[in-house]
Amino acid sequence: MPFENKEGQNVPDVTFMIRRNNQLLPVTTDEIFKGKTVVAFSLPGAYTPTCSSSHVPHYEQLTETFKQNGVDDVVCFSVNDGFVMEAWQKELDAPSVTFIADGNGDFTKGMGLLVDKSDIGFGPRSWRYSMLVRDKKIVKMFIEPEKPGDPFEVSDARTMLNYINPKAELPHFVTVFAREGCPHCIAAKALLKERGIKFEVINTGAGSGLTARTLEAVCGRSTVPQIFIGSKHIGGREDLEKYFA
Template sequence: MKLTSMEGKSVPQATFRTRVDNQWRDMSSDSLFKDRTVVVFSLPGAYTPTCSSSHLPRYNELAPTFRENGVDEIICLSVNDAFVMDAWAKELGVENIRLIPDGNGDFTQGMGMLVDKSDLGFGKRSWRYSMLVKDGVISKMFIEPDKPGDPFEVSDADTMLRYINPEARDPEFITVFTREGCPHCARAKALLKERNMVFEEIHTGMGTGISSRSIRAVSGRSTVPQVFIGGRHIGGADDLEKFLGK
């Protein structure tokens, strides 16, 4: 199998059948790439182990840092249909990345990355790679080595970010424990959103599997919200307000 870099060339022209507000919407290559700086990572399939546990989540985590370093958008592309890609995004809680279905494999074939995974029952799928695209022209590609299985060595988010800016720093990850109907939880989330601080929300209470004892175990308190920033316990909404200097 020969996998050739397309650095210096324009992205293939293709039409992507996407779903927006439960309606079909066709998107062209130009609409995604023209006059923009875009990072693309392509993977063999939605819901597959490496894609779900590492590849997609890390790009989602680092999306704010990519934006700070001149990237307009991050696109995850796979030879799957729009329904599968939308369901996958919802299941993983992806908010910072656009998932694009290349259902017929037209774009992937144009990239020279369409490979036969019939041995896994997948049919034709994308080889794993990432690329930086500026105004429709591929300026850098990271292609996984031609090895058996599903290698994941160079197309990861950290490798791409280091290429764009070797000095870029990891964002401080934020987690907020909340409960349905809690006004103080809503206030804490609003404070973070005002500062464009991306956070993970962990719902607690009946039916969630997370009790007040669990919250006490990690924070020393049984009330919500409980906010953690960069591994440091900040506290409730009032504590967060003080921390942010409001």
């Protein structure tokens, strides 16, 4: 039997137990959704491959873009306990997404998307989906097709952003190859921070597994920093200054 699309209906009224500041705290559906525009997505489980490598990271990367397009919050649901969700959020370094533990599966069951994954030892879990919610009312749902395994075709961040605003400008993802203690690296990172640009740092040198030879193979230079904006190689600190100028 196909999953019911609940567009036009309100989200279920549920009280969740989440973990914040070393405490388990109750959070209601109203606190999450009432009076807000929320992008929510749900997934089968913390620490699972697709959820960790693609689903959550892409929403984290696009959270600011969602907010620029009228969204108040981006929320991740999973039928896991609050301890697991808190630890997983820290490990993924995803501070922009709000993680909600649907420990008993009450919310997921109310959405009609609680599925039995006992065959792989998971027990009851959420089917993968995303939705746009305004003041508790579901405006749009993207439910993964009912196929064997764990399909991931329509509940991704890009699909949701394209629904909200097909002309939304995607952020440029910035990567900085650096080395601990390098003054030019410190200056380059400071320049990016001054401009409010988020970036990831890949450290090179002793113990990192990345040598000068590796760096040269990647970008044709063996010195640090080396900065990439999107797929474009900008170069070192002075090159970054010229790029912004």
